[in-house]
Amino acid sequence: MARFTLWLQHHRLSAFFVLAYAISWSSWPLYAAGLMPQMEFLSVGPLVAALVITALAWGKAGFKAWGRRLIRWRVGxxxxxxxxxxxAVMVLVTGFTNVAMGAPLHGLGDLTWSGLLTVFAVRLINPLDGPVGEEPGFRGYAVPLLQTGRPPLLAASILGILVAFWHLPLVVFGHLSLIGLPSTFVITFLYVWLFNRTGGSVLLTMLFHNSQGTFTVGSFGFSRADLGRAELIYFVVLLVAASATIFLDREAWHPAPRPAVGLSPRR
Structure with a gap:
């Protein structure tokens, strides 16, 4: 057991991603074999993987180091x-740009503040949804390890590829358009930027993720060609926003702040 723990400590990053993929994609082979009626993508995979690897590799001290990032709220x-x-601003820019290009505007009138707040509140505590399922794992666990010995830009690039590919089943089974993969890669830079600028606060990335999923491009009610164009516009908006953080806030990208680097309790 001691040898396994030592091995896991030296491979805790790769072990995390393998386990996160395995959990989230677990129903894919069962569906392909005809043992399940449909493929269920489990977004809770990264959270469970972080819990399991931390427990096996570091125990109580590891949970303290990880937990401090989850509840870091004094960030300004x-x-x-x-x-x-x-x-929300990126979605509004996308939506109204699409409307200016000829798309009809008829979806926003159906939105209510109470409805948005309800969706926001439920997503914030639902482990089967993106904010809780992904952020403690991808940002709270993986980013600090990726930034150990790597500049934040390289860490964000690696994470962006791995997180985008993690979403592949959603594309294969029609729950996410193909443009969603490069969009996921690009928005990862915004997540890492926010994580580093807040001294490694997973709470803030969860709020960002929650806001991103509560008010979306789909809220405009676009359909068919208009929806496809909106998704392309959104990708460009994300690219502009991520590029702005890289070129206008270079200090945030080298080096990462100490609280956002490493996970070992010895640090």
Missing amino acids: WVWYAVALLLP
């Missing part, structure tokens, strides 16, 4: 504004 009000409002 401006970062709360960024986490909550930037996703």
